[in-house]
Amino acid sequence: MSGERSGRRPTAAPVLYVPVRQGPKGCVARLFRTPRGGRTAVGFTSAQRLRSTLGAAQRWVRLAEPALRALTEPLGAAAVIVDPVPQPRPRTATVVREVRGPAFLGPRRARPLTAAAGGAGSPR
Structure with a gap:
């Protein structure tokens, strides 16, 4: 029995629907990136x-x-x-830079306006 064939027909490789793009000399299979950045081909069952x-x-x-x-x-x-499920792109972290300076020192107390000594509107 070891030399006999089982009578089963060999199964054909699955046929996939492969995304392509137009290249300089015809259709070119599109390649994609895995979440870790590796290159991969994709195919769909329908x-x-x-x-x-x-x-x-x-x-x-x-x-x-x-x-x-x-x-x-x-x-x-x-x-x-085969039949990949699209993953949402990771959100990039927003870098917020802390700005220090006079405008960010907190609330200031308002001072009353006074005329400068010897100025145009000052009493004599």
């Missing part, structure tokens, strides 16, 4: 999932997962993420 994630205007092609991997690995994308 055109509807692609559109709901990337928008209706996003162009796509159908590729088998091994073909997508073969195209993107030489470009530094070691991973293929």
